[in-house]
Amino acid sequence: MPTNEQRRQTAKRKLERQLARRAERAKRRRIIGVAVTVVSVIAAVGLVYWLVNLGDGEPPAADANPSETAPPEGTPETPTSIPSEMAPKPARPNPLAATVNCEYPAGTEPAAKPATPPNGQNISAQGTVPATISMSGNDLKATLDRSLAPCTVNSFVSLAGQGYFNETPCHRLTVTGLQVLQCGDPSGQGNGGPGYTFADEVYPELKYGRGILAMANSGPNTNGSQFFIVYGNAELPPNYTVFGTLDEESIKKVDEIAKAGTIATQPGSGDGKPANTVTISKVTVEG
Template identity: 55%
Template sequence: MPSNEQRRQAAKRKLERQLERRAEQAKRRRMITMGTTIVVVIAAVVGVFYLTRTGGESAAQPQAPTELALPPVRPTPLPDPVSCQYRPDGEASKPVQPPANGEVSSKGTVQATIDTSQGAIPLTLDRALAPCTVNSFISLAKQGFYNQTDCHRIGTEGLQMLQCGDPTGQGSGGPGYAFDDETFPELQYGRGYLAMANSGPNTNGSQFFMVFGDAPLSPDYTVFGTISEEGLKVIDTIARAGHDGAFEPSPGGGHPNLKVTFNKVEVQA
């Protein structure tokens, strides 16, 4: 049998081994803690670097597509001419005469330029897409209806577009007449499209929107032309400045932070 001295020595060695294990465990815990701290610090430094390089607030802005969508084309051409009807609809936000009812050509394009406080936005109006809409837009432009009006809404997430054409600047104004939609089921919207805003089927008036990015819409909004790359650069700048969220959550977006005023809309027709 082991003596008392032998038992004491065995207990002492056991205690020493326990103390060594505890010291080793404590050392490992300190190493893990230090490693985690280093990782967190590195991540924070990388985050600050990223925000610094990308501009912080602008980095949080959703990115819009930069490639122009293919120009819209009707799968089945319209007859030429077509009959257009412009019926009374409420009070005009600004004195203006509706276009004459009757036959309108569905052939050819018309060049137009919106001279805005942020730069020129050249447009190509396409009668083959929407002859009655193009006819109305030209009439309003020539009567000065759009002069000195502000674009009242921009969307930068989901539906990325700039909406204009209301002299009241509130989104509820119009020319005092309405006309029918000129849509087709295959219509898909993309960067560079010019389309009519509406409040339901066949309620087109003076308001329109210019798509600079994504536009996941049903084909219920008449497309009547396209925007030049030069014009899209102007709209991109306006979009990067953001909006005030006045129209959130529905219909979305808000007043542009960078104010956009139409000085004049010139039509080369």
């Protein structure tokens, strides 16, 4: 029969084993918790980077689902597929007044190229304006829609008339997840603008898709000169002002630019400078 001392020693060893098992389980839970937190933070940062990077040069559109096996650095990344169906032409659920007043205050950064803000008084919010974006030997036919974004169309037409877009690069191409070509920064660095800004002209029902022409921004009401052409997928929140569309033949020319690929800033992201230099020689506005 065990003595009282033996029983105490046995109970002590049992308690020590229980405490050790509990400590091990707690340690495993902490490790799993840290891992989950890290993964969540990485996913959140990736989503923010994806959305913010349609910015008017501030930090359009990284890949939301980068490839698990990234190609070697410097290798052009190309779209695996491009939707062929054109997006429906957008329309405001509630039409604007016949004319609006627009404001174009000075921005926080100097102009990347000299530009004069347009007149903002009694701007028409009716009708469309045909425009041609001459890009790397191709003429892209666009229809600017005043009923969607009169202040944006007014600024774009003014900048085109000043020759602001002449001989400027399209500095960004995204091919995975979000599929857009971003242009309008004369510096080609992604942070240039005309030296002034203007307010968003958005509404909750806005959708983006193939053929849509929209403004890039770096946050609410920071529009300037950078814009993007959606040639494929674009699951975006309604935070980017849509001011026109491109016709089907013109979008096919953008497809060729996309198929040549992008040199991704981060390999596997599908987001970077076009592999083939893309330059806007001129933007011509009719009427």
